Amino acid sequence: MLVCFSGALVTWTRACRRSSAGWVAFATVVVSSLLVLTGVGRVLIFGPGEPVTCLEVYSIGFALRLHVDGLSAVFLGLIATVAIPSALYSIEYMQHHLEHGKGRYYPDFLIFITAMYGLVSTTDMMWFFFIFWQMMTLAGYTLIRFDPMNPGRLRAANKFLIMMQIACAVSMIGAQLLVNAGGPSSASPMLRYDFGSVSHHLPELLIKSPGIVTTALALFLVGFGIKMGMWPFGQIWLPDAHPAAPSPVSAMLSGVMIKTGVYGLMRCFLWLVPAKACVDYPIHYWGVVVTLLGTVTLLTGTVQALSQDSSKRLLAFSTIGQAGYILLGLGVCMTLIGSADRAVSALGVAAFYGTLFHTLNHGVFKSLLFLNAGSVLHATATQDLNKLGGLMRYMPVTAVTALIASFSIAGVPLFNGFASKWGIFTAAIQGNPACRLLPVCVMVAIITSAVTLALFMKFFGVIFLSRTSLLVANRARRHRRLEVGWKMRVPQIALASICVLFGLLPALPISIIRRALEGSRQGFGEMLAAASPLPSGGWAGIGSSNHEFIYVPVFLAFVLVAMFLVTRRVAKLGGSQRRSAKPWLCGYAKEAEMNRYRASNFYAEVKRCVRWMGGAPRPQPEPVPVPDDK
Amino acid sequence: MKTLLSILGGLANVAIVLLVAPFFQGVLRKITALIQSRQGPPIWQPYFDLLKLLGKEDIESGESPLMQRFAVYLSLATVLTVACLVPMGFTAPMNAAGDVILLIYLLTLCGICTLLAGLAAGSTYSLLGASREMMTMIALEPLFAVAIVVGAVHTQSFRLDTVLNGSVYASAAFPWSGVIMFGVMLLSFQAFVQRVPFDISEAETEIMEGPLMEYSGPKLALFKYAQMAKLVIYSALFVTLFVPWGTGLMFPLGWLVFWAKVTGLVLLVTLVAATHARYRIDQAIRYFAALLAVALVALVLASYGY
Numbered sequence: 001m002l003v004c005f006s007g008a009l010v011t012w013t014r015a016c017r018r019s020s021a022g023w024v025a026f027a028t029v030v031v032s033s034l035l036v037l038t039g040v041g042r043v044l045i046f047g048p049g050e051p052v053t054c055l056e057v058y059s060i061g062f063a064l065r066l067h068v069d070g071l072s073a074v075f076l077g078l079i080a081t082v083a084i085p086s087a088l089y090s091i092e093y094m095q096h097h098l099e100h101g102k103g104r105y106y107p108d109f110l111i112f113i114t115a116m117y118g119l120v121s122t123t124d125m126m127w128f129f130f131i132f133w134q135m136m137t138l139a140g141y142t143l144i145r146f147d148p149m150n151p152g153r154l155r156a157a158n159k160f161l162i163m164m165q166i167a168c169a170v171s172m173i174g175a176q177l178l179v180n181a182g183g184p185s186s187a188s189p190m191l192r193y194d195f196g197s198v199s200h201h202l203p204e205l206l207i208k209s210p211g212i213v214t215t216a217l218a219l220f221l222v223g224f225g226i227k228m229g230m231w232p233f234g235q236i237w238l239p240d241a242h243p244a245a246p247s248p249v250s251a252m253l254s255g256v257m258i259k260t261g262v263y264g265l266m267r268c269f270l271w272l273v274p275a276k277a278c279v280d281y282p283i284h285y286w287g288v289v290v291t292l293l294g295t296v297t298l299l300t301g302t303v304q305a306l307s308q309d310s311s312k313r314l315l316a317f318s319t320i321g322q323a324g325y326i327l328l329g330l331g332v333c334m335t336l337i338g339s340a341d342r343a344v345s346a347l348g349v350a351a352f353y354g355t356l357f358h359t360l361n362h363g364v365f366k367s368l369l370f371l372n373a374g375s376v377l378h379a380t381a382t383q384d385l386n387k388l389g390g391l392m393r394y395m396p397v398t399a400v401t402a403l404i405a406s407f408s409i410a411g412v413p414l415f416n417g418f419a420s421k422w423g424i425f426t427a428a429i430q431g432n433p434a435c436r437l438l439p440v441c442v443m444v445a446i447i448t449s450a451v452t453l454a455l456f457m458k459f460f461g462v463i464f465l466s467r468t469s470l471l472v473a474n475r476a477r478r479h480r481r482l483e484v485g486w487k488m489r490v491p492q493i494a495l496a497s498i499c500v501l502f503g504l505l506p507a508l509p510i511s512i513i514r515r516a517l518e519g520s521r522q523g524f525g526e527m528l529a530a531a532s533p534l535p536s537g538g539w540a541g542i543g544s545s546n547h548e549f550i551y552v553p554v555f556l557a558f559v560l561v562a563m564f565l566v567t568r569r570v571a572k573l574g575g576s577q578r579r580s581a582k583p584w585l586c587g588y589a590k591e592a593e594m595n596r597y598r599a600s601n602f603y604a605e606v607k608r609c610v611r612w613m614g615g616a617p618r619p620q621p622e623p624v625p626v627p628d629d630k
Numbered sequence: 631m632k633t634l635l636s637i638l639g640g641l642a643n644v645a646i647v648l649l650v651a652p653f654f655q656g657v658l659r660k661i662t663a664l665i666q667s668r669q670g671p672p673i674w675q676p677y678f679d680l681l682k683l684l685g686k687e688d689i690e691s692g693e694s695p696l697m698q699r700f701a702v703y704l705s706l707a708t709v710l711t712v713a714c715l716v717p718m719g720f721t722a723p724m725n726a727a728g729d730v731i732l733l734i735y736l737l738t739l740c741g742i743c744t745l746l747a748g749l750a751a752g753s754t755y756s757l758l759g760a761s762r763e764m765m766t767m768i769a770l771e772p773l774f775a776v777a778i779v780v781g782a783v784h785t786q787s788f789r790l791d792t793v794l795n796g797s798v799y800a801s802a803a804f805p806w807s808g809v810i811m812f813g814v815m816l817l818s819f820q821a822f823v824q825r826v827p828f829d830i831s832e833a834e835t836e837i838m839e840g841p842l843m844e845y846s847g848p849k850l851a852l853f854k855y856a857q858m859a860k861l862v863i864y865s866a867l868f869v870t871l872f873v874p875w876g877t878g879l880m881f882p883l884g885w886l887v888f889w890a891k892v893t894g895l896v897l898l899v900t901l902v903a904a905t906h907a908r909y910r911i912d913q914a915i916r917y918f919a920a921l922l923a924v925a926l927v928a929l930v931l932a933s934y935g936y
Contacts, residue, residue, distance in 0.1 A: 461749035563707035574684030597757035
C-alpha cells in the first residue's frame, strides 16, 4: 500500500511540471487519492500494516519511516476526500490566471497535498517532520501569494510563512528535548527520533524528569496550536492567509491543513504516552488547559467573525471558532479519560468520537463553504458582502449547497455538524462530577453555536437572499448566466451530499472511527479502542448503551418530512392563487440600492456589546478588475 | 408496539397543539381587550382568521419564491415536530428519537425558519426584523439551554422524560440553581413566546411585523399558526420543567392539572403583555445579558450540586 503511495508522489510532481492543463493535475490527484483511499480502506478493514522504512542515513538518525495506523487513516481519508473536489474545482476557477501560468499553481497544489499525506503518516519526529512541514509551508506560501488580484497577499503570505516556521521550530525543539532526555537509546540510532521509540522511553522519563516532558508537551501544544489556529496565535495569521489564497486553496487550507495540527495534538497528548504510565502523566490537568484554550478560541473566533464584511475573511474567522470546538472536545476527552472510574473514562472516549467526527465534518463543510464563496467570487468578482444580494435566483446550485453547509456548521439537527457537537456536549455535561468546569465551558460553546448560526444566516442571507444588488444586476445583465460551470458545481454537490449523508447516518462515520481506533493501539489509543461508548447500528442513530442520551436522525427526519408534507397540503386547502410582486419599499423603490439592508448593518447592537473582543473588519481593498473571459 | 404507541402519542400531541393553539390566542386577545377597556373579538375569532387567510391571495415578493415557501412550510413543520417531543400531560411520546440537546436545537430551527422567511422576502423591513430576531435568539437560546442543562446535571441524564419532569429541583441539597433558573425563565418568558415587551423583531407599530411583512394568504396563516403553537409548546415546556407538581396524579386529574397550569401561564403572559411597553433592541439585549450572567451563576451552583 505504501509503495503505491510513494510511487504516486513521484509521478505527481513529475507530471505537473508541464504547464498544460489542470486535467493532468486532477487526474494525478484522483489516482493518488484513490490509491490512498484504498489504502485507508485496507487499514480500516484488516488493521494497520508494518511500518515501511526507506531512505536511511544512519549517522544522524535520518529515516523515512511511514506508518499508517487507524488515526492516520482517518486523516488521510479526509485529505483525499477534500483534495479530489478541490482539484476539479481548480480547473475552471484558475482559468482567470492563464497569463500567470498554471505551471506555478498546479505543482504547488500537488506538493501541498503530498506534504500533508506525508505529515500524517510519518512516524519520524524530527527530520521528516521537518521536511514535510517545510514542503507544506513553502507550497502553501506560494499558493497564498499566487492570486494577482489581491493586493494584501504578500503580507498575508509572509505572516503565514513566519508563523509556520515558528510552529515548526517550536515542535522540533519539543521533540529534541524528549529525545535528548531519553538518555542513551536502546533502539538503533537510526530510529532515534521515531515516534515509537520516543514513546517507549517516556514512562521512565516521566518519573525521572517530569519537567522536561511538561516543557516538551507545552511546546507541542504551542506548535500545533499555531497550526490549527488556536487563540491567540490563530488570529495572527489565519484571517489573512485564508482570504488571500485562491478559493480551492483556501478550502484545502481551512478544511484540511489546519487538521494536521489537530492530528499532531492528538498524537502528542493521547498516543505518545503509554497508557501504563498514566499515573505519572497529569493528563487531567493538560485536559483542563486544552479545554479552557478551546473555549476561549471558539468564543473569540466566532464573535470576531460576526463583524466581518468580507465573505472569505468571515469564513476564516469562523474556522478559528470551529478549531475551538475541536480543541474543546479534545480537552474534554483528555480531562475525563485519565479517570480511574470506568464510566467517566468511557465519557472521555465518547468525547473523542465527537471530536474526531467534528474534525471530519469541519473538513467537509468548511471546504464546501470556501468553494461556495469562491463560486460567488468567480461570478461577481467581489468578496464584499455589502455589495452582494439576491444571488439565489441566478446561482441556485451554489445557493442550495451553501445552505446545506451553513446548516451543517450552525448545528441544525439532521445535518452533520449537529451530530458531532451533540457528541461533545453530552459527554462534557455528563462528565461534570469529574471536572466542575465542563458545564460552563459547554454553555459557552452553546452560546457560541447561536452566534455561529447568526453568522451563517447573515452569510447566506446577504449573498443569496436579501434583494438583488446593483452589482449583481449589472453582472447578470452582462453575462446572462451567473451560475458556475459543471466543473465547479460537481465538487460542491459532492461535498454537500457528504454533509447530508453524515448528518442522517451518523452511525456510519462513528463506525469508521471505531474501526480506526481499533487499528491504532498505542498510548491512550488502547483505551479509546477498548471502550465503545456509542453503540450504533445502521439506521438506529447514536446513543449511549443506557439510553441516557440518544439521537436518531432518521426517525426525526421521517417525522419532520411528514409534518412538512402535511403543512404543505394545508396551505393548499384554501385554493388561493399565487402571484409575484415587488416588495413594498414605502414608495422608495427607485432608491432600492440606497435603502438595501447591508451586511454591515446586521447585528449592530450585539457587535457593539462585544467590540472589546477585537476583530474589527478591514476596509476592503478594491480588487483589480477581472479580465472578462466569458 | 412501543413504536406504535410513541407514534400515536406524537400524533395526539400534534392534534392537541393544533386544536388548542388558536383558542389560547383568542383568550389572550379577549383578556387584553378587557384590560384595555375594549370589548374585543370573540374567543373563536383566531380559528376564523386562519381559515379566511388560507383562501386569500398569496403574493410572493422575494428573489426566491421557492425559499419563501420552504421556510414557511418548514416553520410549522418544526413546531409540530417539537410538539411530538414535549410531554403534554403524559410522558414525552418520542422519547426514543432524541434527547434534550436535540430539543434545544430544534427550538432554534423554529426561529431559523422565520429568519429565512424574512431574509427571502427582500424588503428592508423584513431584513431589519430578521436581524433583530437573530439577536434575540443569540441571547435566548442559551438561557433555555442553561435551564435544560441544570436539569441534566442534576439528574445525570438527557432523557426527555427524566429532564422534563421538574428535574431542575432534583439536587441533593436545596436546589438553589433550580430556583434561580425559575426566576430567570419567568423574567424572560415573554421573549420566548414573542409577546410585548419583547416582540421587538415584529414590532407592528415600528417595522410592520418585520420578517412577516411581505407575507399574505396561506403563508401568513401558517406563520401565525406556528406562532400560536409556540405559545402552547413553550408554556408546556415551562410547566414540565419548573412546575411539575400534580402531573403525576391519576389520568384525568393529572392531565387537567397540567392544562390548568398552562392556562395560568398564558394568562400571566397576557397580563404582562397588556400592561407593558416594548423595549428597544439594545435595552433588551442588555437585559438578556444580565439574565444570562445570573443563569451562568446558577449553572455553576448546579455543577457543585446545589
